[in-house]
Amino acid sequence: MVTKKGIYTKRNDGRKMDEVRSMTAKVGIVPSADGSASFETGKTKAIAVVRGPRTLHPQHMQNAQTGILRVNYGMMPFSVEDRIRPGPNRRSEEISKVTEWALSSVVDLSGFPNTVVDVFIQIPQADAGTRVAGINAAAMALAHAGIPMKQMVSAIGVGKIDKTLVVDLDKYEDSEFHDAEGSTDIPMVFTSRTKDMALLQLDGKISISEFKEVVGMAKKACEDILKVQMDALKNVGGEDNE
Amino acid sequence: MVNEKRQIVVPGETIVSGNEYLPGDGAYRDGEDVVAGQYGVLNITEKHVRVIPVSGAYYPRRGNTIIGTIVDITFNGWLIDFGGAQNAFLPVAEVPRYINRNEMREFLDFGEAVVVKVWDVKSRGVDLSMKMRGFGKIEGGMIISVSPNKVPRIIGKEGSMVKIIKDATGCSITVGQNGKVWISGNDADKELATKKIIEFIVAHATIAGLTEKVEKFIGDLGMKVDKVEIVEENTDGGEE
Numbered sequence: 352m353v354t355k356k357g358i359y360t361k362r363n364d365g366r367k368m369d370e371v372r373s374m375t376a377k378v379g380i381v382p383s384a385d386g387s388a389s390f391e392t393g394k395t396k397a398i399a400v401v402r403g404p405r406t407l408h409p410q411h412m413q414n415a416q417t418g419i420l421r422v423n424y425g426m427m428p429f430s431v432e433d434r435i436r437p438g439p440n441r442r443s444e445e446i447s448k449v450t451e452w453a454l455s456s457v458v459d460l461s462g463f464p465n466t467v468v469d470v471f472i473q474i475p476q477a478d479a480g481t482r483v484a485g486i487n488a489a490a491m492a493l494a495h496a497g498i499p500m501k502q503m504v505s506a507i508g509v510g511k512i513d514k515t516l517v518v519d520l521d522k523y524e525d526s527e528f529h530d531a532e533g534s535t536d537i538p539m540v541f542t543s544r545t546k547d548m549a550l551l552q553l554d555g556k557i558s559i560s561e562f563k564e565v566v567g568m569a570k571k572a573c574e575d576i577l578k579v580q581m582d583a584l585k586n587v588g589g590e591d592n593e
Numbered sequence: 594m595v596n597e598k599r600q601i602v603v604p605g606e607t608i609v610s611g612n613e614y615l616p617g618d619g620a621y622r623d624g625e626d627v628v629a630g631q632y633g634v635l636n637i638t639e640k641h642v643r644v645i646p647v648s649g650a651y652y653p654r655r656g657n658t659i660i661g662t663i664v665d666i667t668f669n670g671w672l673i674d675f676g677g678a679q680n681a682f683l684p685v686a687e688v689p690r691y692i693n694r695n696e697m698r699e700f701l702d703f704g705e706a707v708v709v710k711v712w713d714v715k716s717r718g719v720d721l722s723m724k725m726r727g728f729g730k731i732e733g734g735m736i737i738s739v740s741p742n743k744v745p746r747i748i749g750k751e752g753s754m755v756k757i758i759k760d761a762t763g764c765s766i767t768v769g770q771n772g773k774v775w776i777s778g779n780d781a782d783k784e785l786a787t788k789k790i791i792e793f794i795v796a797h798a799t800i801a802g803l804t805e806k807v808e809k810f811i812g813d814l815g816m817k818v819d820k821v822e823i824v825e826e827n828t829d830g831g832e833e
Contacts, residue, residue, distance in 0.1 A: 382740070385650040404650065404678040418678075457604070459630070464716055466678045494604050494632035497649025499619070501630060502605025544605040544628065584603045584632060587648075 357514030358530055363523050364393075371507065371519045371572050376487070376583035378495050386496025388583065390488035393521055394478035399488035401496035404466035412467075418460030422451040422470045424485055430477040446482045447472075453486055453506070453540040453550035459499045468498060479525040480508050483538050486550070491580050495587075503543035503580060505573040506550070509565045511535035511557055516564060518572050537565055541573045601647070602629040608642055619644030651677055651741035651771045653719050657711040658728075660736060660769035663701050668694065671701050673709065673721060675771045676738075681719035683709060688723045706731040708767055708775065727767075734764075734777025737788055739795045741772035746798040747791055754794065757807065761816045762787045786814055 362368065372393030381387035386401035407413045424447040426435050450472065460468060470493065472485040483506035490504045510520040513531035517524060525534060535555025542549055548566075557565065602608055607626045616622050619631035620642045629635075633646040646652075653659065653675070661675035670684040683701075685692050692700050701707065707730050712722040723729060739747065747768050748755055755766050764778030764787045774791055778784045793810050797803060808818045 379648070386648065406679060462716065463678050495648050497632060497646035497652075499631050500604035501621070502628075503603060542605070544623070581603050581606070585601050587601070 357512075359512040359515045359517070359528070362517065363528070364521065368515060369518045369568050369571065371575055372521065374576065374579045376491060376579045378491055378583050378587050384492075384496075386492045386494070386498070388488045388491035388495055390484050390491065390580075392480060392484055392519060394476060395480050395484045395521075396474065396476040397481060397484035397488040398473050398475065399485065399492040400471045400473075401468060401489075401492045401498065402471070403468040403496075404460065404463040404498075405469075407465060407467035413465040415464050416461070418463035418466040418468060420451055420455050420458055420460065420468050420470065422447045422454065422472065422489065424450055424472040424474075424482070426474040426477055426481065430474045430481075446485070449550055449552065450482065450486050450489060453504060454489060454493065456547075456549045457490075457500050457502050457504055457542055458493060459501060462499065468493070468496070477522070479520050479522040480538075482506070483508050483540075486540055487576060487580060491584060494584055501542075502545065503577060504540050504549055505543065505576040505580060506538065506540040507569050507572040507576060508536055508538040509569050509572075510537065511555065511561065511565075516561065516568060518568050537562075537569075539566070539569045539573075541570060543577050546570065600635045601633070602635045602644055603632055604629055608635060608644075609637070614640045614642050617641050617643040619646065648742055651675075653677055653681070653711045653714050653771070655711055655714055657770040658708065658767070659711060659721075659771040660706060660708050660731070660767065660773035660775055661771070662706050663703050666697055666701075666703070671697070673707065675719075675769075676741075676773070677719070677771065679718045681709075681711070681721050683707070683721040683723060687712065687721065689729070701730060706736060706775070708769065731775055731777075734775055735784055735788070737774050737776065737791065739772050739774060739791065741770065743795045743798045744768055744770055744772060746803065747774065747794050749804070754804065754807065757804070757811070757818065758787060758790050761811045761818050762790070766791075786816065789814065 375391045377389045380389050381400050384400045384402055389398045404418050424443050428434050428437050470489050472489055474481045486506035510517050512534045535557050538552045540550035606629045608629055609627050610625050614627045616627045620627050621630045627642045629644050631644045633644040636643045636645055659675045661673040663671050664674045665672035670682055673681045673683055675681055708728050709721040709723050713720040762783045764776050764783050767775040776784050776787045811818050
């Protein structure tokens with residue numbers, strides 16, 4: 352994978368360049384909700400809770416043709432070393448919105464006009480890659496809530512540190528590795544069946560040829576993530592699945 | 594339904610391949626493949642492929658018995674909240690006796706609970722009826738909420754589980770398909786015991802031999818369990 356020589360030749364935690372952090376996923380963690388799931392990659396933890404479909408208020412937001420999806424992403428105050436002021440901020444609003452768009456491409460709410468499906472994503476512990484972990488958790492929670500979906504989605508971030516492409520950056524690689532200039536981070540979402548791209552964000556710069564390699568790495572990583580999601584959904588431990 | 598190995602499918606997963614299969618609820622066709630469009634248990638009868646949801650919110654179906662509360666009164670009926678996506682509508686014409694339009698509150702007032710039947714499910718809403726035996730306004734007792742997916746467990750086969758609890762506690766139990774359970778008995782202690790038993794069933798919904806466990810639990814609560822054979826009798830609980 353490492354074709355170009357750069358200063359980042361060995362990863363801080365000993366992973367291969369195209370290796371995802373170890374993942375765990377769980378479904379049904381909040382019994383009172385309609386659907387819920389947690390997804391962890393390394394030290395990043397995300398939980399997602401789905402409520403609905405339910406009548407949407409205020410009424411002027413209702414769509415008579417289809418239900419709508421509403422995503423709320425937030426980091427918990429203690430999720431990073433410095434306390435995060437709770438409540439919406441520029442970053443969380445942006446992530447809520449892009450998550451909403453990514454998930455909207457697979458859910459089908461046309462059977463529930465005038466309703467809303469609420470997805471709440473919270474990050475109890477952050478170590479970079481929280482938006483992709485949140486999307487992975489949200490996809491499972493939506494499935495668990497019995498929402499009609501054409502397919503699943505899996506999300507992964509690929510980054511570029513100095514001249515090396517790296518899958519699933521952790522916080523050190525994302526913001527604490529200061530020997531190279533600011534790292535590039537590209538979160539991506541792929542659908543499980545058609546392998547379409549449902550979200551692409553780019554923070555930094557990258558060449559076209561490298562970008563093609565990035566997409567390939569991300570697709571490969573998403574296969575692993577999808578497997579973890581499927582396993583979690585299939586083995587709901589008998590708790591919430593009778 | 595209890596012990597056989599059930600296959601769970603995830604959205605986007607190919608269930609079967611072949612044009613002879615017919616996708617039903619929760620499934621769709623993609624070229625040759627029949628694909629799951631919903632998370633749930635796979636059910637293939639003949640060539641008809643369905644996915645039956647096992648978790649999530651309650652979706653009303655025609656014929657369901659549900660328990661809800663009055664949230665609005667219009668000129669020709671009542672709006673009822675049953676915990677679903679939309680509110681349900683109970684027209685004045687669908688209650689068992691003649692109601693004067695000006696005195697609708699006297700029959701059913703805001704906040705009062707009712708046992709009703711789902712008459713029709715349309716994309717725009719749910720129509721209800723109260724015209725048959727066993728339906729009507731709820732007076733006395735208590736209503737508890739459980740997960741709608743656990744309701745078949747509480748009812749049991751042919752209402753056997755409900756019958757066991759009824760015989761042991763002497764309380765009347767009405768199970769709404771939307772996960773609301775109305776318990777009504779002569780004294781509060783009996784009602785609370787009934788509530789405990791139902792919560793026990795919900796907590797242990799997936800274990801094998803649930804009936805025996807419940808009978809033992811009832812015994813532990815200090816009540817007598819009649820050894821009932823499964824009787825072909827439809828309880829108020831409605832159908833599975």
